[in-house]
Amino acid sequence: MAYTPQFYPGSTSVGINRRKHMSGNVEKLRDIPEADVVAIMGHRAPGADYSSTHPPLKEMGEPDCPIRQAVEPTPGAAAGDRVRYSQWTDSMYFAPSIPYFRSYWGAINCKGCDPGTLSGRQIIEARERDIEKYTKTQYDSEMTDVALCSMRGCTVHGHSLRLEENGMQFDMLARTELGNDGNVLGVKDQVGIPLDKKVNLGKPMSEAEAKKRTTIFRFDGVPMSGTVGARKPDEAVEMTHHMWELRTKWGYRPE
């Protein structure tokens, strides 16, 4: 029987969504053209050549190494691309993903990437053509709600603030806007440089939809330990206590 990896515990909708994100088995909700994703990332003009840090691996002549023979390089590494980044900010008001689960998703499902987790933002670094593919996957999937999540290379502090009146995450640099037709438009790249043309990112999720897809335990959504008066800790709490105990008492080595 083939082995199926098991991810996060818990039977709540949040636990189930966290498992989905970690396993990479996420639903595709929209299809944003690759050129638009490249424009929002802002590292190169859509259609321009990739800048490189070394010649393609085939031309370099690699040393005789069993690891290099066993591991197939990613397209970006094979071509010698520069390492680039994409950084996400997810609102605490029921954004579908959160920094830790974007990082789990990246570390488990994306080859040759370096995820970095911070309190309000999550960055993934990888070779340029790889990171473009990973970013597009995140944009197109249920990991992203275009109103509550946005790509921000700097000035990320909207994640912890109340939402704007129209339901968008606050952004000091106004990188996204809600159009008259209800679609969210990307008007600037990650760092705040205006785009040549506005990018249509599609409709945002409704509040109920965002609450259904979120990976955030919240007292006014799915609380981690049940509601006051009816405490019922999720299995995730037990698991966290177990991990904490193993780590603290025996450094993960119970023998």
Place this chain on the structure above:
Amino acid sequence: MVTASDTESIQVEILPQRYLMPATAQKLLNAIYENGGITRIMIHGPNLPRSVPYGPAKGTPIDENRDLIIEVGGQAFELGVKVGRVRLELESEKYLPGLRAACERALPFTFQIKQGKFFHNRPTISDYAKYGNVEDKRILGLIDPKARKDKLAILSEEKVTIEDEER
């Protein structure tokens, strides 16, 4: 038993559930103004810079944050922040029910009104360093002591004074 006097001024904070767009902020502030009894009022929220302050796009103008002009009580002034909370001092508690009704009229979503102490009444060292001896004590607590420069728009009966340079 001591009965609290109903003629003493009270300080309240209005906390809307969401950040207000300029049009809603104008509606709310006008509704508060019409209710009357205001000794002083302060709007608070995240800064809206006129240009990108740092990063690779430093200096790029942010057109969305320019010309956010609202008119309150017949005077126009430019918003420098996204309105997230309004703190005010009322002459007495009798204006509080009217204030609550004004918020209900102006805000399309829920809000909280807290009563407490929100403005300090003695100058801090920062106040002294910036303004010296403050003659009009109503100014105390109206601006962020950590702000790098004076960001203060005073609406008085005569004129609007805005001390805020572009950055």
